[in-house]
Amino acid sequence: MRRILITAAVAALGTGLAACGSTNAGSGATSSGGTASAATTSCTYAGVQKELYTKGVLTVATDKPAYPPWFEDNNPANGKGYESAVAYAVAKQLGFKNSQVKWAYEPFNDSYAPGPKKFDFDINEISVSPQRAQAVTFSTTYYNVQQALVALQGTPIVTKHTPADLKGYVFGDQVGTTSLAFINSAIQPTQTPKVYETLNDVKQALQTHQIAALVADTPTAQYISSSEIKHSVMVGQFPSSGEHYGLLFAKGNPLVTCVDKALATLNKNGTLAALEKKYLQIYLTVPNLKP
Amino acid sequence: MTGPPQTSFGAEGRGPRLLSSGRGAVAVSTASTIVVLAGLVLLFWLAPGSAAVRHTFFNPQDMWKSFIGDPKAGYYSVGAALWLNIRMFLAAEVLILILALVIAVVRQSVSPVMFPIRVVSTIYVDVFRGVPLILVIFAIGFGVPALNLGFISTQSAAVYGVLALVLSYSAYVSEVYRAGLNSVHQSQVAAARSLGLSQWTSLRYVILPQAVRNIIPPLLNDFISLQKDTALVGILGAIEANKAAEIFSDTVFNYSSYVVAAILFLLLTIPLARFTDHLIARDRRRRLAGAPA
């Protein structure tokens, strides 16, 4: 009796292990995706239906709160703010009416989780990197990023910010932004920067003197220093390191091909530049910092 | 002739049943355990999304990278960050054990002189057991710096985190101490006071040692809970293990760093749990070894 039971157990375990070897090769990974249809999809409203999360509707995701100048009044659906405007512009290129665009909430940390997504694409100031591209698919760029510093008026960093000076300050930034990599590789501070969960926490930390300067992309930094934190000033922006924002898709989602075409069109016809001018207030006189 | 009536307790003369004792039973339980575990492993392996999950959560290269860290690439070492958690919970635990004891003793006192302090202690316990720890951390970590109180307002995030942990946990642990103090029979107090020992000396040498022995499991439970709650201090910007895992994860879009953090936390807590089992067993052995004559 005992021998029968042990044999049965070993057989079950062995079958399981053997099965492992054969399932690795073709299990649910969608890395190769269904690209056969992409080449023949026409990028029209009717043509992209089968690639959508919900038929008839373009589902766009972003985080809460939705910060200016990327969105306004924390309401992505009002079409105001650079990213809201870009999303609606892309939708229009694909043949969607404004009323056919629906917004979804996706916390940044969840946006790259494996498995099916609850949106068509996510627009949330997400920088593209090769590592990240292993987990998700990115569109081409819709904005080229530079990092900038915001500090409180009258604090030392406002006047002393040579590369050597910068090493001595405590910087703060939001988790998930690429500002941290930039700080550590370009500035190389001697004290470990502080990393906060939300941009609001970083702003709070600046106001309570827990950090000397906040690091964010230039439009965000401009908005904060001009409208949000009293007595703050944008110390300057750093030269570009090649960073850029892209729209985030589920890995292998074929819709990206049509969206890339839409972005190319918007770029060529000057829409993106006009939106940048309208919402991101790029002034050529922003002081440039050397890291 | 027939002797006294036979009392039968079941199977007559066939020895122990198959599944109740002996080698047969051990074999069956071993086999069934293997079958269940194998089944779970199979389920995990054969699920359609298994490869993606394994790559995203259990990717050895990413686990190693997150363990080592690479600040220039934008993420820190989860292993090194754990050292901050360890320092925080060691500091917090010492302070908690002291503060909670003071609160418990105050609340157990009966003298009228202590009345105002007793009231304050009760309010303190009610408030800090009621407010979620994460809110306490927020309030202290962002509130105290905002008050601009000189050097009090310029401490590091870890200091505020420890302060919040101490305030919150002392409220819980003081209740555990009270249970322990109440579990010591009043006759022990009588015996100690009858020797002419003062209230404090009785507490220190007779009551507390017995009280604490009785509450070691719940005290340890709270300590393990504390070790994990140090992760919350990350919201103040401190780079502790969970925060480092999050930074890696958000930078590289891979969750394997969280698995590394989880493994590291387990490596901390499991030996502690076994050590406590050992303490309890040793205390029992010493006290109860040998039947009374």
Added chain:
Amino acid sequence: MSTAGTVPADGSSTALALSIEGLQKSFGASAVLKGIDLSMASHEVICLIGASGSGKSTLLRCVNLLEPVNAGRIILWGQDITRPGIDQNAVRRHVGIVFQSFNLFPHMSVLRNITLGPVKALGLPRRQAEDEARALLDRFGLLDKQADYPDRLSGGQQQRVAIVRALAMHPRLMLLDEVTSALDPELVAEVLDVIRELASGGMTMLIATHEMGFARDIANRVCFLAEGRIVEDSPPAELFSNPKDERTQRFLRRIIDAGRL
């Protein structure tokens, strides 16, 4: 053998050790002691007898101030220990008490149980306290148990250790609260022997007990408690053979019927 009436050989005075006047004690609404008057000379042994709930334990616990009194006075070697502002710890250092349930400290060895009081309350150096403790243990045949924990000892051994613990404080008065009531019968004798030895050594003792035969042997006087008062107070020979009060008679009759006398 009773030591009644003998003058101690060392010539010490037989001044009053203990004088209780009009003692009253209630627990909430229920009055347990309704007016106790009792005096004890040094080296006297008094046994308190009475039904359960008659207040024997309460009376003893009032004498060493474990229980606060509601009315009346307790005068110990000429000092009123019930006056406000009295140092209770100091009083208790001179009055030893042994409880029915032994109450040894379970987390300490026998030796430490005994030395805790002398070291912490009397301030003796540890070495001296341990030497004295071992001498006492040896005197009562318990030296080999010094490193054991109380849970390893029999009931009789634990109670003897409890007596030693009280003696280690060099008390001038010993209170014994039904110290054999929780023991198996075969263990009672060893404890009674210890008490006999203390009595013959001249220790002033107030003993609450159910052991009537023992009381008759050892006591200078026996007091019968009923309804919160001392109803009868006489030398044992007199009380047991010729009880005057009707309640005493009823009590003794019940004891005799139960075969305990």
